[in-house]
Amino acid sequence: MWNPWHGCHKISQGCRHCYVFREDAAFGTALSSDTVRKTSSFELPLRRDRKQNLKFPAGTEFALCFTSDFLIEEADEWRARIWEIIRLRADCRFFFITKRIDRLVRCLPPDWHEGYDNVAIGCTVENQKMADYRMPLFMSLPIRHRLVIVAPMLERVDLSAWLDPAKIECVSAGGESGKYARPLDYGWVLDLRQQCINHRVSFNFHQTGSYLVKDGRLYTITRQYQHSQAAKANINFDG
Numbered sequence: 001m002w003n004p005w006h007g008c009h010k011i012s013q014g015c016r017h018c019y020v021f022r023e024d025a026a027f028g029t030a031l032s033s034d035t036v037r038k039t040s041s042f043e044l045p046l047r048r049d050r051k052q053n054l055k056f057p058a059g060t061e062f063a064l065c066f067t068s069d070f071l072i073e074e075a076d077e078w079r080a081r082i083w084e085i086i087r088l089r090a091d092c093r094f095f096f097i098t099k100r101i102d103r104l105v106r107c108l109p110p111d112w113h114e115g116y117d118n119v120a121i122g123c124t125v126e127n128q129k130m131a132d133y134r135m136p137l138f139m140s141l142p143i144r145h146r147l148v149i150v151a152p153m154l155e156r157v158d159l160s161a162w163l164d165p166a167k168i169e170c171v172s173a174g175g176e177s178g179k180y181a182r183p184l185d186y187g188w189v190l191d192l193r194q195q196c197i198n199h200r201v202s203f204n205f206h207q208t209g210s211y212l213v214k215d216g217r218l219y220t221i222t223r224q225y226q227h228s229q230a231a232k233a234n235i236n237f238d239g
């Protein structure tokens, strides 16, 4: 995890029970979760040990901005340095997911061209409305590694209009966590998986969420088993 800034604003249905707000409330922070601020990890990939070796070796994968949104407005003046660090660590891979794909163009560095080879971008679509809004934009942008994150999945989502295996590396589906989570219907997951199979796009069921409806029955799944239970379903597809 590399979280150069922390804090966010809720912008769509998928944000309702955002874990950033939940965890800040649970652990208590001096500032509210919607105050976006730089963290002490701002230059994390460049850190060196006492012998001046880089702490993170070549090949490290950094999951970027998982307690904020990489494309949030407040970070506009800080992002140029992050792009610079990503260029300096061309030996590492970086990945971020966003609900603000409509801001990507104005956030890209001048030398982005068709995309940096070491950067993957995941576009989150939690329902059909957001898929219809975000997916056409996402597919039209210059990105070398594109992933679609259908999480928290709130309803059946039809992505078939955009499932181009030459452009999408993987579609990943998951439920919502937490006490107030909205249930995930396993039928929606299977339906999305079938769309991916039909279009030869890889599919991954990454977690069940707290409440899973299967064959008309509601299952409660504690946090520690949400990933393993999804893996047990054994429905991932390698396109």
Ligand code: SF4
Pocket (backbone or CB within 6 Å): 008, 009, 010, 011, 012, 014, 015, 018, 019, 020, 066, 067, 068, 069, 099
């Ligand atoms: S965009 Fe992501 S981090 Fe921001 S409020 Fe929504 S779910 Fe939370």
